[in-house]
Amino acid sequence: MNERISPSALRAVPELNYLNAINVARYRAIMRYMYLEYQRLKYWLKPEEIYEGVQTWGILDGYTLDLCLSDLEQLKSWGNLASRHDGGRALSLEEYMRKKSQYLLTPYAIEIERMLESLEKVKGYGGSLETSYFDTIAACVRQVRENTGRMDEGESLRNWELLYGAFKTMHENAADFIASLNSMQAEEMMATDGFLAMKENLVNYLQHFVKSLQRNAYRIEGQLLKITNPHIELYLTHVTEDELSKPRLEEAKSGEETLLELRQGWRNLMRWFVGDEAGQSELTLLEKAAKETIAKVVRSAVRLQERRRGGASRRLDLETVARRFAELDSLEEAHRLGAYVFGLFPSRHLQGEDRRETERSDASTWDEPPNIRLIRSRSRRRAVRGASEPMRNQSAKREAYREQVQEMLAEEQAFVDRMLAYGSVSISELAPMNGKERMRLLQWIGRCTAAASRTFVTADGCIVAVRSPAAGETGVLRCNDGELVMPDYRIEVTRGVLAGG
Incomplete structure (x- = not known):
């Protein structure tokens, strides 16, 4: 509420x-x-x-x-x-x-x-992840659960002030500390080399808090769930009575207003540790935020270390490895040394067709002939412009592509003529088709069902229309490579121009 x-x-x-x-x-x-x-x-x-x-x-x-x-x-x-x-x-x-x-x-x-x-005095978010507040909250909640009806006068108010004060301070400090680690200033500091010196202490600090959170906070959650609503009302009523018993010279809040504020405070406590209908508890969110912060700190430290290693010169190491390779007598020993020094190389996917001399499964990779691939340089330096090269003649490729396109158009025209001969035909009445004809037919059906008029016009002016079958009515499209069960559409192909087109 x-x-x-x-x-x-x-x-x-x-x-x-x-x-x-x-x-x-x-x-x-x-x-x-x-x-x-x-x-x-x-x-x-x-x-x-x-x-x-x-x-x-x-x-x-x-x-x-x-x-x-x-x-x-x-x-x-x-x-x-x-x-x-x-x-x-x-x-x-x-x-x-x-x-x-x-x-x-x-x-x-x-x-x-x-x-x-x-x-x-504010210089940043500040805050801290103190675990001692959990002990204070646990002790106060235990006292509420065990001694509500037997507390002395004024003891209920002292218990509430200690309980809610520790809860509020713990929540605010934790929120401020997590926010400080996600600020722009923290992001800039995590990108400096000086961050590596404090990385271990920061990770240990966060891990200690998460362990204490898991050990103590969930115990408090269990204690809160055991306190019944009548028990809570009795406790808050005693706190209200103790608050109203204080002598005040100025106008104070009424008993009803004080009790409403205390109930809201208790709901805040329950929502933080237990959660409510609106979502999970703040306790769970804090634990998740702390773990994400640990991962973020570790990632930042790893990036800094990689950057340090990336800038180091490995010339002497490579010269030593080169001398070792030069001292070897056989290619087999060189392979063995390369495996020890470099391990597996990162894989690279090269597109093309491999020409293999044999299909034997026990044939070694080293026995296969090399496949030559031209790799473009990734260097940002411009290559030295050499002598001009003659213009390459691409007429043979153009002629081959022209023949390929003409063959495809002829096949498409033959399919259109075949469908024109049918006029109007259902899927189950069609003669067996090959794979290319099946793909064209399915493309026609897709284009018609996507259009509002459920028709479309081919390149040579033929009108293709598709009529949907009755609900649940299916047909079998017979093909050379199998049979396809699908809705028994009726395809109508005629020559002409669409109305309004």
């Missing part, structure tokens, strides 16, 4: 306006100074304190107290600041005449500055 969203969650956020305003530097300086003072437990600040604190940084030229007061009021109108009247004594006429106020960061503003502070 999808989580419902309230209209208030879709409202505009005016508290973010100061991040893109015209005077963004002034607003951000004020907000950052007040946030730092908030961390020092100083909450209500006077405009003079804020102005002096910002001025000590020396980053705003021409900044005055009046501008600071104007900026504070603007931030207040956006909802970033709250103000109250300052009842202290005025030390000068200017202070007495000016409306005195103190300013406080609102909860929204505190979270925005906290987020900005975190964003400034």
